[in-house]
Amino acid sequence: MSYKNNKIYIITHNDLDGIGGAASVLRILGRKLNDSTVIFAEPYNVEVAIEGIISSLQTGDYLFLIDIGSNKSNINYVYNYFKKIKEKGVNIYWFDHHVWDEKDIELIKSTGTNIIVDTSTCGAGVAARYSQKLFNKINDEFLEKLEKAICASDIWKWDDELGPKLFRASYANHGVNGLEWKFKVIEKFINGIIWDDEMQAHLNDYIIKELKGFDGILSTIKTYGNSCKISGVFKDVDIPSDSIVGAMMLSRSKSDIAVIIKKKGFNLVSLSLRSREKANVQVIAKNLGGGGHPKASGASMKLPLYVSFISMIDKSFLIKYVIKKIYSIALSSNSCNTSRTQL
Incomplete structure (x- = not known):
């Protein structure tokens, strides 16, 4: 193949899994960051990332989308952009592990995109x-090790001792400094470095911030329901991560589903959903226009004006409103065990 002489573009998820996926592709292709373009995106804004590079794409170039799930709000935009990109003679690959509707996979395939969705791994x-x-590359033992460490945290397996460390050490805040750290981690992975003194120093700094953030977040916890117990918190800081907060909530409150609520605007909140084995939060997220995995998903929720106004001075009111809505969706969608009765 001619990939050695053509430009590589990667649009990848804004987390460790996305970082690892981008590094894996570049390592396999024998490419470095300085001769490739890596863009971080979320499922809900991936069409913006695609639109930003269309004019730069040339015949023979390669475009990879990694760890980006389908999103009902923009899947048709992506489809139309892909048709234009394929007309330029660009090779498109989409690697993902989120839950997709088969019709969305077929829609993307119809553009000539090589799309692979495999939920068995990260x-x-x-x-x-x-x-x-x-x-046509031989098996890379380093990438096998990297996959195991990343999957341990991303799909909540926690079966690799390096997973929790790597999850924290790869964290990068928003802005230029955060972007520089993500690129640095990608370079490390490309070069076969999974852990070093710099990663350890980043981990140490993260843990200090994590410990400071826990008390404030968990002090807002509220619970609702019995047939499907929902716990919710309001989170207005980046650290600790949603996954770490969710795990702590499920453990402390003995709830089936944890909801981490963050403001996105006056009347809009983002929701990170985490669950135990018996609850499928991907179904709940899908009902709200989002998606993800059975035990870890995300979505947004538009608030009534009265909730928005009251929540400006009373976050507990917001939390109670949201978790009652999640409870209702969980019951109506049969996404949580309902053998017990509601409180």
Whole structure:
């Protein structure tokens, strides 16, 4: 294949899994960051990232989307952009591990995109496994080790001792400094470095901030329901991560579903949903226009004006409103065990 002489573009998720997936593809192709373009995005704004590079794409270039799930709000925009990109003679690959509707997979395939959705591993695992097959590379033992560490945290397996450390050490805040750290981590992975003194120093700094943030967030916790117990908190700081907060909430409150609520605007909140084995939060997120995994998903919720006004001075009112809505969706969608009766 001619990928050695053509430009590589990667649009990847804004987390460790996305970082690992981008690094895996570049390592397999023998490419460095300085001769490639890596863009971080979320499922809800991926069409913006695509639109930003269309004019730069040339015949023979490669575009990879990694760890980005389908989103009902923009899947048709992505489809139309892909048709234009394929007309330019660009090779498009989409590697993902989120739950997709089959019709969305077929829609993207119809553009000539090579899309692979494999829910058995994390996004980095999909990118590494299938890139090696597609580009005829021998099995890379480093990428196997990297996949195991990333999957341990991203899909909540926690079966690798490096997973929790790597999850925290790869964290980067918003802004230029955060972007520089993400690129630095990608370079480390490309070069076969999974842990070093710099990663350890970043981990130490993260843990200090994590411990400071826990008390404030968990002090807002509220619970609702019995047939499906929902716990909710309001989160207005980046650290600790949603996944760490969610795990702590599920443990402390003995709830089935944890909801981390963050303001996105006056009458809009983002929701990070985490669950135990018996609850499927992907179904709940899908009902709200979002998506993800059975045990970890995300979505947004538009608030009535009265809730928005009251929540400006009373966050507990907001939390109670949201978790009651989640409880209702959980019951109506049969996404949580309902053998017990409601409080």
